[in-house]
Amino acid sequence: MFRTAVRVLPPWLSHALNAQRGPVPWNAVTRGALAGGPLLVVALAAGRASLGVVAAIAAMLAGINDRPGGRRTSVRRIGVPALAGAAGLLVGTYAGQHLDALALTLLLTVLGLLAGGVSAVGPVASAAGTQLLVGSAVGAGMPLPDPGWQSVLAFLAGAGWLLLLRLALPTPGSLTGGFRFDGERAAVAGVYDAVAALLDAVGTGDAVARRAALTAALDHAQDALAGPRLRRRASTAAERRLHAQYAAALPLGEAATALAWDGRPVPARAAEGPRRLAAAVRGNTAAGPLPAPHRTDPALRALDDALLHAAVAFDLGRDQDLHTRRRSPASVARDVLGAGGREYGLRAGLCFGASAAVAQALHHGHWYGSHQHWYWLPATAVFLVKPDLGPLVSRVLCRAAGTVLGALLFAGLAAVLPRPAGLVALVALCGALVPVAARHFAAQTTVVTVLVLALVMVGGEPQASAGRIGETLLACAIVLVVGHLPLPGQRGGGVRARIGAADAAAQAYLAHVLSGSGDRATRWTLRREAYRTLAEARAAIDRAAAELPALARHSEGTDEVAAVLERLVDTTTACAVHLDDTGRLTPRHTAGLAELGDELAARRGRVAGECPGLPLAG
Structure with missing residues (x-):
């Protein structure tokens, strides 16, 4: 009944109420629990609470980028944004110390323009642009007692710790099929399952959706296999075999798509072969016997030939580099300087610069009372201005609701939790919840708000829930206004x-x-x-x-x-x-x-x- 009600609402409102579905990523939950909390414990024991706070913030941001996929792909997915965040923290720290308010605002605006344009390149670039801006806001607006270079090293250590957990900890059930390639193996097996599902749907109304699902599975496998190799060539027989299995799935997907285009139902046993291959990929076993061919037309003959080719690839494992998505520098430059990059860059620069200017004005006007740090307002605007997180109004509604709920939750918890042990435990709990909360922007905002407020209190700041709510609502207003401003060039x-x-x-x-x-x-x-x-x-x-x-x-x-x-x-x-x-x-x-x-x-x-x-x- 709820989902039916969501469908009749306007798209901008129904989007805010929809959440992603899927199994709980228990491995990511474990990594999140082991990330920020232990870092804080070590820092507090060493008497360097402020550095522990920076490291835990970096681990939280890395946890947001800790997505399903290949283990080595996470090196780029987590590592590149972390390097950008460290660079932003370095620039923001020293700029905040040596520039006046006007010059600092101009610098942050230029950073927003740059990060916004780069974010149009793709998901990793978008995450890097986000962390660059968040790092610069924290560095400029959250003065820390430590030298800037120490804060940068603490940031890199926090992100590196989460990345180390991602590389070292096995996922459930991976030890039986090969520890290093568990994410890659699951992604490639998903392609064969998607081919089988498309073959089952040939001649039905589900064929279009199943073909789209096959595209998504191929995209996921392509990304999972794109991580850095241990050597220039594939480092092991297992890795060569995985690449060959992915390459063998391409003609299978091609034949299945041709059969779906033709529209005539195919024999039920046509899907048995891809399903057996999927099981073989997951179990890291040989292909085994496949169903007898049914060669009545070109598409079915192509399917049978592809199955035979896949069986050979399973046994021989000849490596084929068909998973790499090659993009020339010229195409990347087109993304950054093209219509999408220019529009995103302009809006990100205006939002980031305006929010930083307003935050500094409020700070110097003593609107903050005893609260000395003004980073929350521009950092909030960074997440709100990102188009890849959903429509603008949906982002604003979710951010506002999540911040209010998170701030109220923390206010209640801070009144009863012992310090600092209770706050450290709260950070560990929130870190574990980040991967689950990532299914909905409001839920993620709630968890992140509680986590950041706990970190700020561990660092010695007073409880600031009310101020965070006000700053978030102000950031929402700034982004809504800038998002609807007529800017040079074409919209969309x-x-x-x-x-x-x-x-x-x-x-x-x-x-x-x-x-x-x-x-x-x-x-x-x-x-x-x-x-x-x-x-x-x-x-x-x-x-x-x-x-x-x-x-x-x-x-x-x-x-x-x-x-x-x-x-x-x-x-x-x-x-x-x-x-x-x-x-x-x-x-x-x-x-x-x-x-x-x-x-x-x-x-x-x-x-x-x-x-x-x-x-x-x-």
């Missing part, structure tokens, strides 16, 4: 950039298939990029559609362009499989491509008319 730049990239990737994939090239590795790489950029565009479009009408209208029609592009990529995949088998296309294939080309041109023109400057490929 992030959506336009994503749909433009998806269009270009789809055209590159189509051109390669129609060229008749026999280079299947390149084809699979282009296909992966086409589907991946489409998934990224879909996510950006969904977020934009959940904004208030004044903002949502700037991306109207882009969902229709994305839908046509998805059908074009599906059709291209079906063409590739048919060309492999017969060397020519059927009238159905050619007519489908022509129809989609005309429809895409019409959709492009309509969206470009409503959103001038929309960068779509020709």
Whole structure:
């Protein structure tokens, strides 16, 4: 009943009430419990409580970036943002000591512009931009008794401790299948399961959703395998085998997509092979016997050939580097300097600079009373301005509600908990809850608010729940105003950039298939990029559609362009499989491509008319 009620609410409100689902990540919960609390214990025993607070803050931020996936992928996912946060802390600390309020505000505004533009590159860059700004706000607005370089080392030690836990602690059940590659193995097995689920759905109304699920599984596996290797080449037979198993899943996914495009139901046993391969990946065993082939048409023949190829790959484990997503410096620069990067950078710079200026004005005007630190206001604005955390109004509502609830909870707990032991235990508890609370922004804000308030009190500050609530509401107002300001250039730049990239990737994939090239590795790489950029565009479009009408209208029609592009990529995949088998296309294939080309041109023109400057490929 609750979910039905959510569906009838306006998108900007229903988004704020929706939460992600999934199993509890007990391994991440364990790491969170062992992160900030022990660091505080060590610091307090050494009489360096302030350094312990900095280290625990770094561990908390690293815990927010501690996502499911490959163990070595976490080196980049946690380590790069931590380095950016340490750099921000260093800059903020020394700038706060040597610059006046105006110069400091200008510097923080420039940092906001830089971090906002870089955040458009991808999730890791976005996390790095966030920690750069949070670190600079803490360094400038939370004066610590320690030298700046010591605070930076404490920050790196806190993040490094969480990363060490991520690399060293096994996940449940991983010791039986290979400790080092448990996350990678689960991700690759998920691809084979997704192929089987798509084959089960061929000819039904669930096929489109299952194909999207296969794309998500491939994206996850591609990221999981992209971590640094121990040597330049794959370091062990187990690693080579995993890469070969991922590569073997690509033609399987291609054949399953072609069967879904054709729409005719396939024999039930077609899904048995991928499921057996999934079990073999999870158990780190040989492929074993596979179902007998059913070779009645090109797509089924391609499926059987792919199953045979996968079985060989399982046994031989020949390494193929098809998981690396190569991005040229020019494409990264386009993301930073393009419409999405410019728009995000402008808004992040304005929000961060304005909130820092207001916080300093309140601080110097003694509005804070006995509270001397003004970092909370700009640090809150950093999280509120991030578009990848959801629509603007949803972020504001969740942040406000989470801060109020967290501050009230902490006020009650601080009145009864012994100090400092009770506060240290509270930090450990909140650290354990961060991975679970990450399913909803309001829940995450509640946990983080309690954790930070406990850390501040451990560092010797008085209880400041009321001040945190006021500062958060003020940050919400600043971000709402800046978020609706008319800025130079076109609105919805992030959506336009994503749909433009998806269009270009789809055209590159189509051109390669129609060229008749026999280079299947390149084809699979282009296909992966086409589907991946489409998934990224879909996510950006969904977020934009959940904004208030004044903002949502700037991306109207882009969902229709994305839908046509998805059908074009599906059709291209079906063409590739048919060309492999017969060397020519059927009238159905050619007519489908022509129809989609005309429809895409019409959709492009309509969206470009409503959103001038929309960068779509020709």
